[in-house]
Amino acid sequence: MTSEIAVRAGWSAAYAAFAERAWQRDGGGDVLPPRIGRIASEHRGGFTVMTPEDDRLAQAPASLRRRLEAAGEDKPTVGDWVGYEPVPDGSLILRAVLPRRSRLRRKRPGLDRAQVLVANVDRVLIVT
Numbered sequence: 001m002t003s004e005i006a007v008r009a010g011w012s013a014a015y016a017a018f019a020e021r022a023w024q025r026d027g028g029g030d031v032l033p034p035r036i037g038r039i040a041s042e043h044r045g046g047f048t049v050m051t052p053e054d055d056r057l058a059q060a061p062a063s064l065r066r067r068l069e070a071a072g073e074d075k076p077t078v079g080d081w082v083g084y085e086p087v088p089d090g091s092l093i094l095r096a097v098l099p100r101r102s103r104l105r106r107k108r109p110g111l112d113r114a115q116v117l118v119a120n121v122d123r124v125l126i127v128t
Contacts, residue, residue: 009037009038009040009050010038010120011036011038011081015081015101015120016032018099018101019032019081019098019099019101020032022098022099023098023099026099028096032083032098033083033084033095033096033098034083035051035083035084035085035086036081036082036083036084036098037049037050037051037052037056037058037081037082037084037092038050038079038080038081038082038120039058039076039077039078039079039080039082040055040078041078042076042077042078045057045059046058046059046060046091047059047060047076047094049082049084049092049094051084051092056086056090056091056092057091057092058082058084058091058092058093058094059091059092059093059094060075060076060094061093061094064076064094064095064096064097068097073097074103074115074116076094076097077103077116077117077118077119078117078118078119079118079119079120079121080097080098080100080119080120081097081098081120082094082095082096082097082098083095083096083097083098100119100120101119101120102119102120102121102122103116103117103118103119103120104116104117104118104119104121104124105117
């Protein structure tokens, strides 16, 4: 991971060690994906991902969403570290979601399953 993404998005040696161990344990492979960014925001049409170069629009293909659902994982959300692949138009395709160190969830209205609001956060301030 480059120092640019570390400074911009909060990548640390501690998270890198955690992610690599969990990635290998959960069958992701021997090494983390070669291109890693962090989801900064979610939109109806996709995500904004912080990369070492800049912020880019990204899409999560149906194959990734199905794979996450089959594994009992939630869809990508703000704060997730993701493996991505650039496409010719300058946007990104998400290929993997790295293991989450933490998550803030809420009960979805009318459903039994929780909704992840944000992932990999160190501090949360809730104002009511």
